[in-house]
Amino acid sequence: MTSFDRPQQGSPASATRGEDRLVRSARREALFALALWLVSMVYTITYCYLNGYDRAPEALTFVLWFPDWVFWGIVVPWISCVIVSTWFAFRFMGDEPLEDESSLPAPAAGETVHG
Numbered sequence: 001m002t003s004f005d006r007p008q009q010g011s012p013a014s015a016t017r018g019e020d021r022l023v024r025s026a027r028r029e030a031l032f033a034l035a036l037w038l039v040s041m042v043y044t045i046t047y048c049y050l051n052g053y054d055r056a057p058e059a060l061t062f063v064l065w066f067p068d069w070v071f072w073g074i075v076v077p078w079i080s081c082v083i084v085s086t087w088f089a090f091r092f093m094g095d096e097p098l099e100d101e102s103s104l105p106a107p108a109a110g111e112t113v114h115g
Helices: 012-016 021-052 068-092
Strands: none
Touching (some): 021 068
């Protein structure tokens, strides 16, 4: 594509062309996943740093066969992320058509439409 084929910035052709719904949806989903990862990472690192270091061995307790700081700092956030990600995948994310459905030809009389 040459510079003659592309609309120039500020031209009416580029101003009328909006962001695609598929791109907007993918960006929203990616930002959610990034935010979930960031929150989980900050919590895990902070909790494990504050509760896992400089402890006397006598103060160590166990929760479901894990040291308490590992359970509350790693296992619980991991399980929480799995639950939130599953909810997000099944309730929040949705399929977007790859092409504009209004541009598709109408089905012929008697033709079955699948999808």
